[in-house]
Amino acid sequence: MTGLSTVFRHRSSSPEETQALAERIGRLCATGAVIALTGDLGSGKTAFVQGLARGMGVSAACPVTSPSYTLVNQYSGTGGQTLCHIDLYRLVHPDQIEDLGTDELMDGDHVTAIEWAHKFGPDLWKEDIDITLDIVEDTVRDICVAPRTAKGEALVEQLIQMNS
Structure with missing residues (x-):
């Protein structure tokens, strides 16, 4: 962490509750936001991104699925x-990240959610x-939302206000 102190913690009792939290975060995300998701297999990272997409206005007619094999999916909100x-689950070496074109994907025109972000x-x-x-x-998950930048700190503070 970069000296930022505000952390939001939530205990989710279902995938739907995890998605509802992520939906609130999706409504708060500004273009250019980068979200790193970590957790074991089956912890709910993809369910979280489904809720994030809903909060950003991605149509329910466009199913949000894990890009485990395609590595990158994009959705219009x-x-x-x-x-x-x-x-990044299927990648075996950090050099493979460059092949994904992440520089263009994180150029500020997108909200980017990265599963297995800290794998390397x-x-x-x-x-x-x-x-x-x-x-x-x-079905119970402990979810911690921790900021790494001032933009992240503002988002977490808004999330805390929404939940008080």
Whole structure:
């Protein structure tokens, strides 16, 4: 963390609750936001991105799926915003990241959500927020939303206000 202190913690009891939290975050995301998602297999990272997309106005007719094999999916939301969903799970070496064209995908014209963002170590991305999903029980997740930039700090503070 870069000296930012505000952290939002939430215990989700279902995938739907995880998506509802992510939907609120999606409504708060400004174009150019970068979100790093970490958690074990089955922790709810893709479910989180589904809610994020809903909050950004991505049509329900456009299913948000894990890009495990395609590595990158893009979805058009309302107001000209685009959600770029990246999944690094199948990559084996950090050099492969360059082949994805992440420079263009994170050029400020998208909201970017990166699953397995810290697979090759911290600080590969200039993420605004880190979201960690920890499995507690079968459907229960502890979710931590931590800012890494001033933009991320503002988003987390807004999220806290929405939930108070």
